Each structure stands twice: as structure tokens, then as C-alpha cells.
Amino acid sequence: MMECASTPQAGRSCKETFNLYYYPANADIATDHFPKWMENPWIKVDTVAADTLVRRNGRMGGASMRSNVKTLRLGPLKESGFYLAFLDQGACMAVLAVRVYYRLCPAVVASLASFPETVPAGLVVSAEGSCVEGAEGSLGRRPIMYCREDGEWAKPAAGDCICVAGREEKDGRTKCSACPPGSFKPKVGELPCQICPPSSLSTSAGATVCNCKVGYYRATGDPVTAPCTKPPSSPRSIVSSLNGSTVDLDWSEPLDSGGRSDLYYEVRCSEYAAGGGWIPCTRLSFVQRPEKLKERKLSVSGLRPQVIYNFRVLALNGVSETNGAAAMGEELNVTIDRDLPNAVTGIQQLAASTSSLSLKWKTPGPPPSPSRGTVLDYEVKYYEKDQEDPRIMYLKTPANETTLSELRARTMYAVQVRARSEAGYGAFSGESVFQTLELDPEKAQPQVELIAGTVGVGTLLILIVVVIAVLCVRKHGSNKEPEYSDKPGQYLIGHNTKLYIDPFTYEDPNEAVREFAKEIDASYVKIEEVIGAGEFGEVCRGRLKVPGKKENYVAIKTLKGGYTERQRREFLSEASIMGQFHHPNIIHLEGVITNNSPVMIITEYMENGALDSFLRQNDGQFTPIQLVGMLRGIASGMRYLAEMNYVHRDLAARNILVNSNLVCKVSDFGLSRFLQEGSTDPTYTSCLGGKIPIRWTAPEAIAFRKFTSSSDVWGYGIVMWEVMSFGERPYWDMSNQDVINAIEQDYRLPAPPDCPSALHQLMLDCWQRDRASRPRFTEIVSALDKLIRNPASLKITTREQPGSSQPLLDQRTPHYSSFSSVGEWLHAIKMGRYEEGFRTAGFTTFSRVRQITTEYVMVAGRGLVVPWRGRL
Template identity: 60%
Template sequence: MELLSRNVAALWIILLEFLLRSVAEEEVLMNTKTETSDLKWTTYSRSKPEWEEISGLDEDNNSVRTYQICQTDGASSHWLRSKLIERRGASQVYVELLFTMIECSSRNTHHRSCKETFNLYYYQSDTDDATATHPAWMENPYIKVDTVAADHLLRKGGEKKSNVKTLRLGPLTKRGIYLAFQAQGACMALLSVRVFFKKCPALTRSLSVFPETVPRSLVQEAVGQCVANAAQPGPNPRPPKMFCGEDGQWVDQPTTTCTCLPGFEASHGELECRACPLGHFKMGSGPGPCSVCPDSSHSGEMGSASCVCRPGFYRAPTDSPDTPCTRPPSSPRSPVPQVNDTSLTLEWSEPLDSGGRTDLTYSVECRMCSAPGGSCMPCGDGVNYRPSQTGIQGRRVSIWGLRPHTTYSFTVMALNGVSPLSQQGPAGETINITTSPNVPVLVSGLRKGTATESSLTLHWNTPTQSHYRILQYQLRYCEKERGSEENSCHFMESNNNEVVLSDLRRATQYEVQVRARTLAGYGSFSQAVVFRTLPDEDDSSSPLLVTGILIAMGMLLLIIVIGAAIYCIRKQSHFKDPEMSDKNGQYLMGQGVKVYIDPFTYEDPNEAVREFAKEIDVSCVKIEEVIGAGEFGEVCRGRLRIPGKKENYVAIKTLKGGYTDKQRRDFLSEASIMGQFQHPNIIHLEGIITASCPVMILTEFMENGALDSFLRLNDGQFTPIQLVGMLRGIASGMKYLSEMSYVHRDLAARNILVNSNLVCKVSDFGLSRFLQENSSDPTYTSSLGGKIPIRWTAPEAIAFRKFTSASDVWSYGIVMWEVMSFGERPYWDMSNQDVINAIEQDYRLPPPPDCPTFLHQLMLDCWQKERTARPRFSNIVSALDKLIRNPASLKITAQEGAGPSHPLLDQRSPLTPSSCGTVGDWLRAIKMERYEENFLQAGYTSMQLLAHITTEDLLRLGITLAGHQKKILSSIEALGIQNKTPGNVLY
């Protein structure tokens, strides 16, 4: 009953601890409800009305300071900014807004200018330096959080209900932030603003205590310590670690090796270590519970690591502390002697009590007595025992070498592992015997007569004494090399002093002994003599030996001839170029080079991960920030510091929680693929982390990210020779992969990463997307079923799923087009089915603007319908190398209108002032929509106002990239809006 109550209490404690763990703690940075005086926030407005601070009552009728505004126009320049809010080390904060808003239909205002939303921004600063004019009242430099819409609107006669919105801000890096509210035509009241951040509460788990922790990144590492009466094993233990998530909740289980000390057991769900009660013990550190003391032992106090034996009981030195205590055995029973003149055979029965042990052995003590009942002394070395005198496993011993007509006293003793510990000594049973007066004779002079490969003829001297008659001789012969192995010794009887030993092994040494038998019985064996069957060691003239040597030489010659033939065949086949293809991930092996091994061919895919990817301790990795999202989870930037090596940045792919075993295998398969590649244009795998959560893949960090977005961000910033250098790197990496017999199947600019030195590296080796048939991603979804990147995939791969190195060449041609068009989307806004139809009708992408003719021709070569007609990657690398050596050829560009065209492919319709109704339409048409807010805030609200815009104007608008400036000014010129203002020159 007591045990049941303890278990119920422990379960309640575990449940309570879990509930507390699931609730993150909050620390408030600002709460306007608690302010007792005016807030005095900064307001800005180009026109009336503006934000007004007033006193009001909250839902509990408490006096609070609020801000309200009720606009009659749709202007978006009505701003309200808070004072500096210090973040206190938090990397992200939450803003809880309580506000009311009047429904537009209930107001007497123009319907289009009325809005039921407002914008929330924030601005980071290390000093409290905000003024009425700084920072500027526009989105840049503020960072927009969200456009906040009301869930409940106030209307005439309706319910008065406020809105509550909670928004997240981050990542934060500076001392504090200013909050800014921008009205957009709303009539609203901002009742309260609460700014807070979440932190993980102090936690005890897995015998480890972790302090209250503020997350400063995606996951924050917390270092803890073992609870009382617990420790970590090993000479250099690492402290317990756990990760605090950005939501203020602890992530998964801690990485800890804390275990309870000897004499203590974990209790209350591994929250503490409790001393073992009386009568119990725990001999080592570990997760196990206390155990009841073994038989015949007890513990004298609580928290015992072992139990001591009771009086009269012992443990042998080889016994572990958790074994029962035992005692010596009782005496052997009923010893029975069989005397044969001067030899003796003793047999006995086992003791009634073995002492509780199974390691029972026997010993025989021999004493020679002067007369029956007289004094006795030890027998000495002249007496022999078989199998031995001590450590006898059986219950029988043979003794010979006794003196004739002598009285002996033999004591048979039973022993076990604790007998030496007993002060009483071993218990034994004693018997007395007297030997016969007749003495057998010893035989000498054993010698060899003749020898063959399988027999020995032996002779020995006949004893010359005449007072007894020799009845028979017995020979004992054993193979010397095999010693005392079973069946290695044999016996033979002879009626005279000669014998022939047959059926022997050739060229083998034998130890031979002989003894004589008289009426007194067998005498002792003579000294062993070694004899050897033929051939002898120095007999090299044996015909069989010569034959064996000749056979061996013939076999060696045959092996040499066969080996030479195989070498010639392989040499010829090395120049054959078998087509590389795959089927469900199976690739044909190449010849003469290292070949890629598909991890899914392993019976256990985890074995491939262990073979090709290095496991890294999670303590060597520090996650700094989230930089994106992948198919399986988030992608982060972090630092890797392995002892003895320089710290460096790494990209970290994490596996989100709740994954299945299949998702984990698919996630790690990319690492087992990537780990097989070593090339300057292939992304390098640093290692994996699977021993803790979350599971991670670590690769080298590429500062400039994906190639397509990098090119779009730097539109027009690179020269043709720089672009060709990037293409050459990609082709070199793909040449390496094709020689490894690896088919990428998803080669695109989005899967090429760029580092700070503009080196391009092929990435994204995950195969899971090709194994799943359902997807909402338009990049990979096909009306044909399955997941294929239609715009980058060769026709035969779309139609027949035949992916080869040649289909990768087709994809490389699309990548060339992406690079030369600075990240333009292939086939523009055409649907996937339209792309398939156009390719089937032999239409190909036209050259991008200012694209060298040579490069577009190389693209067309890659897009040959027959895959055998396409160049190999080795040919592409050579062609680009020639182009780099002769940069003058890059000046030859395709002429406008040259080459075949088709309406499906002519997506670049000319822009006219009539086709661009607004500035926003014009910017979207030239893909510069990111600057729409900049133009509108600066007053450029119509196309006619663009006529006199200059480069200096663009700089003031925040457009600093020279390529974007050139694109905007060129578009204005193409629209026919001539700018005659001096200085409107880009360079």
C-alpha cells in the first residue's frame, strides 16, 4: 500500500512538472495600462486629424491613457511612435495590442478613403536618439511587422467589443526598439500596448537542473548541473545541456548523463536522487533502482552501495557485490580406495552441502606413515596424481609412485571459492591404506628400428631381474604438436620387447612411453622419447615433395597468364562509354573512377549515413539565426568549433519535430549522398547531428545564398566574363557528378549556392521530393502526375521519367539562360502544360538581352531533342574555358529579332504610357515593384511626373543599386517620356 501511494505521488509530481514546463514565462518590457501619467509619444501627420492622447477607461473601469484618431481621408502619413523600449537581451519580443475600430459604413466619409486596418512598424537603435524628424516617417528605415485588421468593428447600436492582437518582432540585435503605428484611413482607439518576451522557466528533468533561460536565437543552449546525490561518469564529464526554444518552451529532452550516485535511486520521475532504504543497496551509478540485499547479507544504514555478509558467510574475490554470500562446502562423502600394489584409485561422493556455490573442486592430501597409527609426514614429489592433486573437477583420482609395503593416509577435501576465507579450513574425509610388497619393474632403452611415412618400429631393453615374470608391455604414444588434446594419445599392448606402430601421420613427431605389467600390476611409464615418421625435415629428395613443388609452379604460371588476359580486357573496356541511367534511384557504375553509391540500396539506410557522414557533437555547434526554410524544417546560420580546428560559419538544416522514421531517413539521405562528394564546386558536408534533437545537417556556409535570388538582387551588376566564370564553376561541378555516375535531376539556379568570392556550388541532393506523388508546389507539380520541375527538365524525362546525365545537360542550358537574364523565370508566366507543348513543337527560349551569341548557341546545343546529340559536361567545360581565354568573342551578341520566334515565347510585350495606367503598374511590368512605396511616398503618383526624374532622385528614393537605376531610367526612356534635365546620366 505504501509503495502504491509513493507511485501515485510521483505521477502527480511528473504531471504537474509537465504542465509547468508547457507554459512559457513572460517578462514585460512595457505596458501602457500601468502608466500613471501621460505617455507623451511622438506623432506625425501631414494633415489633420492626427493621433490624440486622451484618458479613458478599460474593460475593468480602470483609468488608462489611450491614443485615438479618426481620419476623413485616405492619406497614409498619420504616424504614432512610442518611446525607446529596451529589449533586455531578448532576440525577439511580442506586442499585444488592445484597440477598437469603427466600421466604415457607420461613418460619414468617402468609402474608398476609409480603412479598417492600420500598419505596425518597429525601428531598432542602440541609443535613444529618435526626434520629431528622425528616423524619417516612411517604411524605410522602419521595418514593417504587419497590417493589423480588426476582428470586431463598432457600429451604431452594435456591441461594444475591443480587439486583441499579438504580433512577434525580431530578430532584434540592438539595445532597444521604437514601435510605430501608421493609420490608413481608420477611425480607431489604441487602448493599450503591452510589449513582452518569453523565456523558459527553471526546470528539473532527467536528474539535471536548468536555470531560467532567455532564448537569444532559434534555440538557446542552456547549461545545467546534476541534482543533489547525482553526478556524471567519466574523467572529463560534460555538463548537462538543453535547448530553450524561441517560444519560451524547452525543446525535447536534455542531453545529460547525470545518474544517481551509488546508494541512491531516481525518484519522482527523475527529479531527485533518493537514498536506498535499510535492507536495500545500489552498487553503482546508473538509472536502475535500489535492490534488496542478496541472501545472507544486510545493509546497516540508508544509502548503502553494498550489503555486508552475515557471520559465517563470505564472498569470493571474484564475486560481485550484488551476489549472495556463501560458505565453504561440507566434507566429501564415502571415499572408496582401490589399491593395485603401489598404485591407488580413489572415488567419493559429493558433499551434502555445496555452500550455495557451483565452483566446487576437490584436493587430495597424501601423508606417509611409519606404521598404522604411527606418526605421518607429507608424501613428497615422488607420488604422481591423475588428473591432478588439487583443483579436481570430478570425483575420482589415480595415484601411483607409492612405496611397497607402506601405510599411507589420504584426505579428500571439498573446496569452493570462499574456502580460503574460512578460518576453520576446508572440511575433508580421511582413509588409510597399505601398499603391496610386490614391485613392478621399470622399462628402459626405448629406441627406433625403422620408420616409414605411416609407421614406426620400436625396440626396448628386456629387464634382467629373474625373481618375477613380465606378463605384458604397454606403450603410450601421443602426437607432440597436439599435446594433451583428446584423441591425440593412443595405447598398444605387446607380449615382447618390439612393436610396430601403424596408421601414423606423415612427417609427425610422436612422444612414446612404455611400461611393464607383472603380477603386482603395471609399473610406471618410462621417460618419453620422441620419434618422427618420414619424410624427415632435411629430406628434400622425396618424390612427393618434388611433385608438389612442380604443381605449385604450374599453378602460379596459370594465374599470371589469366591475370594478364583480364588486364587486357579491362584496358580495352575502359574506353567504352556505357550510358548512365537510373531507375528508381539505381545508377549504373562507371569504370575507372569513384562511383556514387545510392544510400537507399543499403538494407539499413542508417548504415550509409554512418559510412559517409561524420557525427558531430552538438556542443560544437552554436545556432545564431534562422535564414530560411527547407523541405524538412528551418535552415539556420551558425558556428562550428571542433577542438583543434578553426571556428567557421556553417549552414544548418534542421528536422522539424513530429517526424516519421521515413522522413528522418529521407532527411539524412541527403547527407549520405553529399558526403561522397569532394569538389570545389559541390557544396561540402561538414557533418550531421543525430544523437540529440533536433536532428541537423551541417554544410559549409555560402554567404550570398541561392544563385537565382542573388542575381535578381544584383541585376546588371556583373560583366559577361564574370557570369561565364560562374557558369564554368557549375559545369565543372556537374562534370564531376556525371563522372561519379550521379544524376542530379533538379539542376536549377535556385539549387546553386554562391559564396562571398562568387564561387558557385551545386547543392540540394535530397531525393525525397521525387519519391512523393503529392505536392502543392507549382515548381514541381506536373499534370502528368508526380513531382518534376517542368521548366528545367528534358522532354524524355518528362515523358518517360528517363533521367540521365544528358537530361542534366538540358537543365544546365536552362541554368545558363537564368544566369544571363539575371534570374528571370524561364518561360516567364507560361503554364507548365504550355511549356511542354512549346518544347514538343521545337520552340526554344530566345537569347536574354545582351547575351553573347556563343552562349545562346551553347544553350541551344544543350536543348537538342535527341539526348545523344547534346554535349557532355566535359565538352561544356572545355568550351567555356576557350571562351574565357578569348573574351573578345563575348562582345558578339544576338541581334534583335534574329532567330525563330513564337507568340508563346514572346512574353516581352512593349511598354507604352497607355499600357501602364499607374506608377505601380509600370513598376510591376519591369519587375521593380519593390520600390512602389518609395515612389508614392516621394509624391510620384502619376506617370507624367516621371519625365524629369534623375539618378540623384533615385538615390534619394533609396534605390542604390546601379543595375536597378539603369533599368528604371531605360524603361522611362522606352515609354517615350523624355527627360531633358542635365545630369540624368548613370555613369
């Protein structure tokens, strides 16, 4: 381009610029006369000016030739092609070369997905990929990666493709390689292949399970990650101790338990028949069932004289029966003398009344060798016939008759009798059944009146004692409200003077477990599937079938193997706490299993799981009145806990469980485990020596560890916000330190979209800096009840008001025009951590920043969407 000043003869018509135009077309249609030159349909790209101009050298008579290069962007283009036009209106110039090109993102393999060549249509375009061999998409979604206009790929969406079972990630997540022999991977996921558990092996690549070696097995309930084990060896040193017709068996444990902890024993009995050959034992009584024995002893009664009994003790474990492995056992023969008395027969009823039975029986005949067979006395065993677990009573009498007294009227009683000689007791007789008489209505009337009078007087005395106790409690507690007490020990609570006891105040914490949690027989519980993972082990769904009760679903928390005694105490402490609570909005404890491995806590099963994830899965599906109903249930449960002076410390939507009827129940009473160092959960941040869920915790609890019912009220306000925003994360992606600083500066969360103004005001009341100014849970329940009774009040939604509930970037934020660069502006508004994301995405000028949309935010980093929601 020639400089106009060096060619004065050109005059005013000289130009140092030219214009570039293009005409879009779907075919080559141009002629000498078409398309006709006009500003429209020709589209102007730009006016081009040279950076370096050529100046004529008069003395040399030549010119200093220096060329310029300009790069211009055309578009957006929708047609198949276009024509270019260069309009020169007086410039002295030469176009040396024109290069027309476009950029494309090359085919690539990333994050276990392959993406094809992609041409960017605009600033950014999304491209769908396909999972590599041996991988599959998570949640049914195809992997997506963004192609930028400069031909570079942006970061792909994480986690869209994962390796299937039997394969693991390799070469920077570009392929899924089969697990080598000797290793396995049991399920889909990001975890690498594992070495085969002990006593198992895999001989081919891509194994999803390691098969047990010969002679080793897994039980039906064992996971594929469990080592293979074998049946135990035989019990040792069986010893018998005879006492009349009773024998006590005792033995030592096997030398080899088979590598399992579920060892148990069975005792099998046979007797030698008179005609020859062994038959199963008959007419014997076992103190406890001879199957599934945990203790190494058993008492058997009812042995008959001159009969050879064979007792075989078997040692078994979880793999003894499921795999058909032979159980190892030791045998012992037992025979008793013939001098024991014969069995008693002919029990008859002499008389009966409403409360007694008079009985008589035949004196047993002498044994063949009567030297020690004279009957000294008799023992009578009797119990109520129709009871599932009757109380057995015993009576001794020197004669062959007796009277059973203090019986219940019109009740069937089973009676057995045995005789005793110098050699010991003989066998009990067969069971005989007798019934007491029915009460005479005329005789019963005075008794009823007497009982009624006694009950009336007793009730009056109890009422007087209760009134005195309440007055004493009120007088004693008038100087300090128990709700704000910081002592974790014992309290009188509510109007029923119920006592909450901290299990950690027990010298032996196991005693608290025995007192507050019911021990459940392991055979009553059947685990069906793993539904999650807890701090101490897996969380499972299963069934609980207690004899005499209906079978129902339960949730089962297990304590993983290799635990310390301290971990066991902390695990069971939650059951000790939970077992003291009985409220429809508090998770119900069914019981614990501590006598078997693994140790378990059994609670009711909540079909819809945690509240936060349930709301996210059903975003927008519930009406405000339904959400308020959920909040009312949570507040009712917390009111109950506050009345018991129990401080939850970790009230959050993730710790609220929802059943199939949308009833919300407070759960997770184990925050004490997070007060120890070492937790890696990002939700819980170390603060003054303990782990605290910062986003849900009141300022005084963060700063001074001042946990009270009022700090739970603060957490309840956060739960309200989570519910009304359908499970959104409080304070979005702000760091925990940013949250602490913002609250310290009186920032409070804004109202979620379409949130009723009354609910947001209640949230703000819960977030008062002064804890004494926050409402109590009783007042919160009352306020929610008023809203439920007046649904019209829920139609008034919140508008953004100036004050403490503003968005982080409000009118006080400095305007970007006062800064020289985007980076300087980001640091001024305390968002400097996003500077690299802006630069990578190409947002380096304020004109580009003003064009930010949600699509661009996905490229620059998900953190940008939170503080600028509805603002840019």
C-alpha cells in the first residue's frame, strides 16, 4: 500500500484502505454481470488498513517494498460457498496473495471416548463421541466435547464413559484394557483391577471374578471381593459330665477355623436300638437347640438307662453347607447306669380351682438292680401351655402327689414329673395337660371393686408425685433455659420428664448399647443388596423377620472388618443415641447385631433415600404446599430433639431420609466421628481441631464450637433453602473459607426461584447473627402450620430486596469500566481464581465478557454460572 503523502499528485482521491465484501451462494452462479455490485446483497466484512505503508524514494527513483498481512473472520456462513470482492476506491496498492481457510478440531480419543473431526460453527460447537471398546456411557448419556473456533478441543465432560467390569483405564484414559490374569474387576466403574483375593485365582484376561482354588469356597452372602475360605477342622477334646439322666457336653474349638469368623457347632445324637443298628435319638430334651451353637457346650436331659447314646459334634462355618463340603466332627458314646428311677407315669388330676391344681401319679417300679434305685423325691415342671415363650416353674415334693398354686384362671398348664434316687434323676415323664377353672362372676365382683379402688388410689398418688416433680423442675430450671445448655450429659426434658443420656458418659459404652438398643438375632436378618457406603462400612437394604411379627424392609449399616475397639464404640454410639428417640419424624432404630460379624445397626428402610438427591431427581415436581409439608415434618422431629436437649450438629438435607409417603425423618446421629482429625470428606472442614460442615453451621459454632439447639435452627434454615431450591448446593461452588467470610459480612442466601416470601423470611430469621434472636423449633412448627392452613400465602413470591440477602454481585460491585483488564476486574470482585478459565475460553476483553451465555460458561468453567446467574 503506497503512502498518499508521498504521491501528492494523487490529490484527495488517494486512499490508504480498501473494503472486503462477500456474497454467499449455494452454487457457482457468477457471470460478468451477476451478482450486481451493491452493498446489499454483498455483505461487508471489514475496512482493511495497512500497518506498513510504502514511501516513494525520490532520490533513488524506486520504492521500499514491505508487504502487510491481515486476517479477517467471515461468518456465520450457512450457504455452500461464497464470492469475495475487494473494493479499492483510490488506494495505490497490490494484493499479493489471498488465502481462504477454515479450522477444524482433529479426531481425538479422550476420557475413554473417541470424537470425530469437527468443524466449529461459531465460537464453540458440541460434538458427540462414542465410548471406546470396553467402555460404556454412564447414566445413559453419550460423551460430549466442545470444539472451539481455533480448532482446539475444550475439556470433555467428565465421567461420561467408564470401563466395564473386567477392564481398567490405561494410557491416560484413552482405552480400557482387560485385567491381566491374576486380577479382576467386579463391576463397572473407575476403580482399577484388583489382585485376586487370597485362595482364589483368575487364569484369563478380563476376569470379573476370581474363582476359588480347589478346596476353598465362598458363602452365598460373601462378596466377590472376599477371600475364599474352607470349612473348619474338627472340634477337639469332647468331654461329657453325667448327672443322673442329664449329660453336659463340652469341647474345644478347632485348630483351623477355615479363615472365617462365623464358626458355629451342631450336635447330632443317635442311640443304639434294641434290635441292633443306630437310630436318631428320641425323647431327649436339649437346653438349647443343638444347631447353630456359638458356645462350645450343650446340656442334654432325658437319657434312659442302659441305652448307648452317640453324640457327634460338628464344626461348621459359612461355607460348610453352601458348597457341599463335608463337616468335620468328633464322636463320643455315653451310657448311664440302670439304677436311675424309671420314668413317672399315670399323672392324674385330683382337684382343680381357679388358681390351683391337685395332681397325683404312680410310683415308678424299681429298676432291675434296686440297690440305689429307691425314690427319694420328685421334681415337677409346669408351665402355661399356649404361651410362645412360657416361664417354666419347678416344684419338689417327697410324695407322689402335690398341689400347684398361684395359677391363672381358665388356663391350660403342661406338667412333667421325674423321680430322684441316690443315683440321680430319672427321665421326665411325657407332657400332661390340665386346665384351671373359670372365675365365678358373683365371687369375682368384690375382687373387681377392690382392684378398681386400689387403682384409683394409686393413680391419685402418682398424680400428686408428678405435680410436685414438675414444680421442682420448673423452680430448679428457672435461672437457665435447658435448650441453650452446653453440657452433653443428662437432662429432664419436655412435659413428660423424659431423660436423654449421652452414651459417652458411660464408663463402659457397651453398657449404653445394651440399655438403649435391642439385640437382634442374626438369623432374623437377610441382606439383599448394597445401596451405599457409610463412614464405617457398607449400607445395605434387607429384610427383618422376627418370629411372630410381620416381615419388613430395613436399612442395615455394617462395620467393616479390621476395626479397632474405638471404631466399634463410635459406630454403635449412634445406635445408643437413636434408640432413645421415638418420634414419627426421627429415623426408627430396629436394633443391633453385636454378637456376630459383621456388627450391624438395623433401622427402618426409607424408600426414597436422602432428601437432597431425591429433590434433585424430582426437580420442579412438587408444589409449594408439598414442600412445606416436608419442612414441617423435619421441624417437628427437630422440636422433639430440642425438647430432649439433644443437639444434632449436622442438620442438612443429605441427613434427612424420605419414605414412599414423602414423610421426612431426621437421621445420622454420628457427627462425633467427624470431630476427629483425618476425615477426607470435603463437606466437613477442619476448624479449631474438629470437622465441621461449614455451609450448614452457625457462625458461633464455627468460631467457638458453641453447638446448641439455636445452631441447629441455623442449619434448619439452610435445609429450608435446599428444599425450596430442589436440592441445590448451598452457596454453590464457593469455597468454605469464602462462605465464612461472606456470612461474616452479613451475606445471606437469596430466595430460590419461585420461593414464597414468607418462607424466605423464615430462613432469614433462622440466620440471625444473635442466636437468641433466632426462632425456636416450636415457633417454626407453628409458623409452618399457619402457612399450611392458609395456602394462598404461599403464592406471594420473593422479589430481590436490597440488603443482606442480595446476590454476591449486586449494585455495590465496582463497574468493569473502571478497570484496565478483565483479570484486574476479576481480582477486584474476589473472583481471581476464574482468570485462567476466562483466558482459556477467549474472554479477554470486556466486549467478549458481555457476550457470555450459559453455553460459554460450560467452556470457561462451571464456577462462572453461580455468581452471575441472571446477571450477565
